[in-house]
Amino acid sequence: MPLHPTLSRVTDRIRARSESSRGVYLERMAKAVSSGPVRAHLSCGNQAHAYAAMGDAKDTLAQAKVPNLGIVTAYNDMLSAHQPFERYPDLIRAAAAKAGVTVQVAGGVPAMCDGVTQGQPGMELSLFSRDVIALAAGVAMSHNCFDAALYLGVCDKIVPGLIMAAATFGHIPAVFVPAGPMTSGIPNDEKSRVRNAYAEGKATREELMAAEMASYHGPGTCTFYGTANTNQMLMEVMGLHLPGASFVNPGTPLRDALTTAAVERAAAITALGNDFRPAGEILDERAYVNGIVGLMATGGSTNLVLHLPAMARASGVILDLQDFADLSEAVPLMAKVYPNGLADVNHFHAAGGLQFLIGQLLDAGLLHPDAKTVAGDGLAAYRQEPVLAEGRLAWRDGPKTSLNEKVVRPATDPFAPQGGLKQLTGNLGRGVIKVSAVAPERHVLEAPARVFHSQDAVKAAFKAGEFTGDTIVVVRFQGPKANGMPELHSLTPTLSVLQDRGLRVALVTDGRMSGASGKVPAAIHVAPEAAAGGPLAKLRDGDIVRLDAVAGTLTVLTPDFESRTPVEVDLSDNEHGIGRELFAAFRRHAGSADTGGALVL
Numbered sequence: 353m354p355l356h357p358t359l360s361r362v363t364d365r366i367r368a369r370s371e372s373s374r375g376v377y378l379e380r381m382a383k384a385v386s387s388g389p390v391r392a393h394l395s396c397g398n399q400a401h402a403y404a405a406m407g408d409a410k411d412t413l414a415q416a417k418v419p420n421l422g423i424v425t426a427y428n429d430m431l432s433a434h435q436p437f438e439r440y441p442d443l444i445r446a447a448a449a450k451a452g453v454t455v456q457v458a459g460g461v462p463a464m465c466d467g468v469t470q471g472q473p474g475m476e477l478s479l480f481s482r483d484v485i486a487l488a489a490g491v492a493m494s495h496n497c498f499d500a501a502l503y504l505g506v507c508d509k510i511v512p513g514l515i516m517a518a519a520t521f522g523h524i525p526a527v528f529v530p531a532g533p534m535t536s537g538i539p540n541d542e543k544s545r546v547r548n549a550y551a552e553g554k555a556t557r558e559e560l561m562a563a564e565m566a567s568y569h570g571p572g573t574c575t576f577y578g579t580a581n582t583n584q585m586l587m588e589v590m591g592l593h594l595p596g597a598s599f600v601n602p603g604t605p606l607r608d609a610l611t612t613a614a615v616e617r618a619a620a621i622t623a624l625g626n627d628f629r630p631a632g633e634i635l636d637e638r639a640y641v642n643g644i645v646g647l648m649a650t651g652g653s654t655n656l657v658l659h660l661p662a663m664a665r666a667s668g669v670i671l672d673l674q675d676f677a678d679l680s681e682a683v684p685l686m687a688k689v690y691p692n693g694l695a696d697v698n699h700f701h702a703a704g705g706l707q708f709l710i711g712q713l714l715d716a717g718l719l720h721p722d723a724k725t726v727a728g729d730g731l732a733a734y735r736q737e738p739v740l741a742e743g744r745l746a747w748r749d750g751p752k753t754s755l756n757e758k759v760v761r762p763a764t765d766p767f768a769p770q771g772g773l774k775q776l777t778g779n780l781g782r783g784v785i786k787v788s789a790v791a792p793e794r795h796v797l798e799a800p801a802r803v804f805h806s807q808d809a810v811k812a813a814f815k816a817g818e819f820t821g822d823t824i825v826v827v828r829f830q831g832p833k834a835n836g837m838p839e840l841h842s843l844t845p846t847l848s849v850l851q852d853r854g855l856r857v858a859l860v861t862d863g864r865m866s867g868a869s870g871k872v873p874a875a876i877h878v879a880p881e882a883a884a885g886g887p888l889a890k891l892r893d894g895d896i897v898r899l900d901a902v903a904g905t906l907t908v909l910t911p912d913f914e915s916r917t918p919v920e921v922d923l924s925d926n927e928h929g930i931g932r933e934l935f936a937a938f939r940r941h942a943g944s945a946d947t948g949g950a951l952v953l
Contacts, residue, residue, distance in 0.1 A: 356717040358682035359641065362675050363720070366637045370670045374637075377522075377668030381632040384523035385623070391416045391497055402456075402497050409454050419622040421448060421615065422458035422498030424489045424514065426505040431465045433506040433573040433580055436531040436602040440504055443608060447615035455615070458501070459492025461485045463510045466866070467574065471807060471842030473930040478509065479837045479864070480938045482659065483952045485513025486520070486666075493521045499622040500525040501631075502614065506573055511583035512659035515592075515635070516953065519666035522632025527618040527726050528592040530584055532600045532607055534572030536698045540690035543567045544845075548852070551814075551845035572602045575696035577689035578866060582652035588706050588734060589646035590639045591725025592631075595747060596738040599701035609745040610738055617726060629726060635667040638720035642731070644676055645718055648683035648771025649709060649763075651692040651788035654865060655839075657773065658877060662948030673782065673946055677775035677904070683718055684766030685788055688759055691871070692772070692789040695759040703759040707750025711735040716763040776875050778907035779914065780860070780887045780897070782946050783878035787901050790873050794851075795901040797858045797873060798909070799824050800894050805921055807843055814846045822856040824897040828888040830863025831881025832942035832949040835926035836935065841866030848872055858899050860906065862888055862945065875899055875906050877945040882918070884944070889918030 355363075367374075387393065391413075394402070403413045413420060423444060427437035441457055448455040462484060469475040485505075493501060503514045503526060511528070518526035546563035549555035573580045584598035594614055600607045621629040640660060647656050661671040686709055687693075689700045710731060713719045719731055727733045736747040754760050761767055772788025787795055799822040804810050810825060825847065831837050840863050850857045851872055859865070859874040862881035880886030887908070891897075896909040927933060943950045 353717040374668035419499040421455040426463035447612040453619040461488040475838035476836040482509035482513040486516035489517030500618040508579040515663040516666040526631035538566040579653040579655040638723040650687040651772040662950040680771035685768040703756035704751040712763040776906040798898040827861040828882040834883035879946040890916040
């Protein structure tokens with residue numbers, strides 16, 4: 353099937369835009385590869401330090417004749433998605449010994465849970481944790497002892513940070529090893545109903561706690577289609593997982609078999625193996641375009657619009673919001689997973705999941721079929737699903753038809769002809785809106801603005817009964833430079849209740865919404881941010897704002913708007929407590945949201 357013309361055009365545009373930076377990157381990676389296996393250049397003293405605790409493996413390591421794999425792990429008990437990684441090093445060591453290679457835990461990276469910090473001061477460290485993860489993984493890999501890396505990470509900033517590191521160390525292979533989603537708890541729409549009832553004072557805290565605990569109930573990724581599960585889709589579509597690895601539940605024989613297979617494959621694709629596949633060659637413009645296509649086809653998290661440009665820049669590829677917008681126009685919405693539908697990721701996987709979806713997109717010319725992956729050349733292998741046959745791992749053809757068209761549909765008969773993301777531009781700046789879960793009649797809203805500087809102020813106004821008409825709720829000074837660009841997901845119940853009461857409401861912010869943002873229209877990541885003197889800092893209560901997701905515009909209609917001086921606010925409350933004082937340099941030097949909000953790249 354020939355490539356869709358939009359896919360070709362956007363890829364060519366990215367390739368041309370990235371010609372210089374990608375060329376420099378590839379030259380640097382080629383130089384590192386040409387030096388040969390890295391351990392050969394370490395002194396005897398260097399190596400003795402590195403192998404001192406490795407017991408029976410010390411002689412094998414010193415001989416440097418077989419691959420040595422490095423594990424970078426984001427394990428902790430705070431993230432249900434990462435808790436299964438506690439036992440992975442032992443599982444990986446056993447697999448490595450069986451494969452005749454060596455393995456060491458190179459280092460750990462921090463991994464915070466946005467579910468724990470949502471609406472709390474700690475959320476102001478969330479975006480910056482991505483860059484810290486990249487730095488920490490870089491430190492782990494800097495020992496230069498490894499022929500390939502196994503990256504253990506799943507959730508929101510963790511995978512993007514690990515990709516930034518994997519690209520930086522792109523002269524060696526990288527295989528991403530997931531842990532899988534938790535089994536299904538109470539339906540996500542029931543959880544949302546209780547949250548909204550609590551916001552209105554119609555449910556007790558005990559009822560809210562019971563609903564939350566029944567939803568988030570065990571090891572594995574949260575089952576809604578937020579950033580964590582979008583990351584897993586991305587790693588598969590970009591060819592960094594083994595085929596079908598994303599959504600197999602933790603603690604199952606198939607999950608363990610896939611982890612073992614990841615170790616075997618990592619060893620096979622080192623320079624000491626017979627199929628060398630350095631990460632820098634996999635992470636090219638085709639991989640990132642494929643990732644954006646997967647994002648649009650599944651209605652994935654808006655957080656990846658922030659992360660993908662930062663990830664891509666680490667491998668010399670320059671993405672622009674227009675690339676996302678153009679691909680969204682061409683890619684059909686093929687999945688309905690909460691908050692875009694009632695199903696969770698387990699239902700999506702059972703209905704055919706990524707194997708069905710990837711096959712459909714390939715047949716429609718909407719993925720680069722020749723992209724390099726850790727599994728081989730081209731994405732054809734990712735049509736296949738893993739199974740255990742008589743206790744042995746094998747791959748078989750995935751479903752060619754959807755097993756539940758309420759959850760996933762063919763590209764020829766999608767839920768919507770276009771993906772769920774729109775770019776917004778106008779005199780308020782540049783931002784994005786996810787419309788896949790927003791009713792069409794709510795895609796355009798023209799209403800007076802009500803301006804706030806915190807989530808708590810919005811909630812206080814709601815409790816005071818101040819929202820009585822159609823309103824554009826503006827929450828500004830929430831960008832990277834202001835307070836680290838926290839997610840504003842705790843506003844979702846408040847805004848949902850207003851919408852359910854019959855009001856037409858929307859959110860406009862230079863901050864983020866959760867990957868689970870849904871039915872209320874939200875113009876997010878607006879740049880330049882207010883703290884940088886952006887247009888949001890000129891808004892006043894009562895200004896008429898038009899948010900038009902159909903035309904892709906975000907505009908203030910008040911006549912004197914352009915001539916105003918941006919307001920400045922005291923941000924000192926964001927500078928101290930819960931570790932925020934440690935990140936002052938991050939706030940000062942953070943990039944703009946439309947380029948990824950990164951500090952390190």
